[in-house]
Amino acid sequence: MHKNNISVVVPLFNEEESLTELCDWISRVMQTHGFTYEVILVDDGSTDSSWEIVNTLSQNNNNIKGIKFNRNYGKSAALNTGFKKANGEVVITMDADLQDSPDEIPALYKKIKEEGYDMVSGWKKKRHDPISKTIPSKFFNFVTRKISGIKLHDFNCGLKAYKEQVVKNIKVYGEMHRYIPVIAKWNGFTKIGEQVVNHHERKYGTTKFGLERFINGFLDLLSITFVSRFQRKPMHFFGLLGSLSFFGGFAITCWVVGLKIYNLHYKLPARDVVDQPLFFLALVALVIGVQLFLTGFLAEMLAMKSNSSKDYLVSEQIGLD
Structure with missing residues (x-):
């Protein structure tokens, strides 16, 4: 043409x-x-x-x-x-x-x-x-x-x-x-x-x-x-956010539980863990973190399955038909 x-x-x-x-x-x-x-x-x-x-x-x-x-x-x-x-x-x-x-x-x-x-x-x-x-x-x-x-x-x-x-x-x-x-x-x-x-x-x-x-x-x-x-590396997005959320929630949970153990050990006034709103916020962060990580994992598998050589643009080549 x-x-x-x-x-x-x-x-x-x-x-x-x-x-x-x-x-x-x-x-x-x-x-x-x-x-x-x-x-x-x-x-x-x-x-x-x-x-x-x-x-x-x-x-x-x-x-x-x-x-x-x-x-x-x-x-x-x-x-x-x-x-x-x-x-x-x-x-x-x-x-x-x-x-x-x-x-x-x-x-x-x-x-x-x-x-x-x-x-x-x-x-x-x-x-x-x-x-x-x-x-x-x-x-x-x-x-x-x-x-x-x-x-x-x-x-x-x-x-x-x-x-x-x-x-x-x-x-x-x-x-x-x-x-x-x-x-x-x-x-x-x-x-x-x-x-x-x-x-x-x-x-x-x-x-x-x-x-x-x-x-x-x-x-x-x-x-x-x-x-x-x-698009090609969704785990870099979802995995990062999920990890931050999970480890943030985990750290807060450990701090709340550890603080109660410390107060009990030294016979100081101690609130029940379930009476603290911060504990429930930490649990929510843990759940969201796991969900985001799994979302990234599934998206990564889909991206790997869909990627093929036709997705990549070859601008020049030498010695090949």
Whole structure:
């Protein structure tokens, strides 16, 4: 199969007004710079005429392809499906609402092909969004930088560029599209860069995301951080917490019992062990410690059973077919 220079993956949901203008804009940029390309429009269960427009665009331009979901599955599912179908050396993602500029594509392509980045994320340094979106966005970007160690200003920017190898070896699910840089890093693609991009005001329609996305985004960050760090070694997490809880409870139990024995030996006033709330808290810590340790043990066996050679990415090899 002929490999294109660029695959542009565009997830969309009810964007009938902007699709024709967006595709014409992308085509002009590609032709001006002499790129071979494809545009993959992923219709995430639109209820307007978006799919009919995708059909028309595809008939008029062989470089435009479409995928339609039977219902709305979310942006992550749309991106993951588009990544599987893309055959470009560089994969560009952008939103369909015309707030991301196709004029940025050549510079993003250059950073991947000539500067050797695995992934380049757009940074909307000057945003045309209400303060109700910009303030929470800055907070979550700050938290994500601290937790992931990836120095990006705008993790949630839809305009990103990827080396083909990256999109073929990561899986985006749930609402994890916000944290693709984090997923890429934990899969060994550590050369992640940033490019300042223009952010245009929304020309058509309204935003499809509400404030709840920031709550979900924080929970997703905790989830991806946990899975990335402990997926293959769950005992390192559960075993550590279980051991701390068990030995903490054991130490407190010994102290409570030992104190009573000491008081009895020297004929000092001594409370019954079962009259002390601290004793019951220690028993709870012992039980929780055992449960966490067993959870880690079972998870470790499941991880060992599921791990196979196909889980590991071989980037290069010499003298082998």
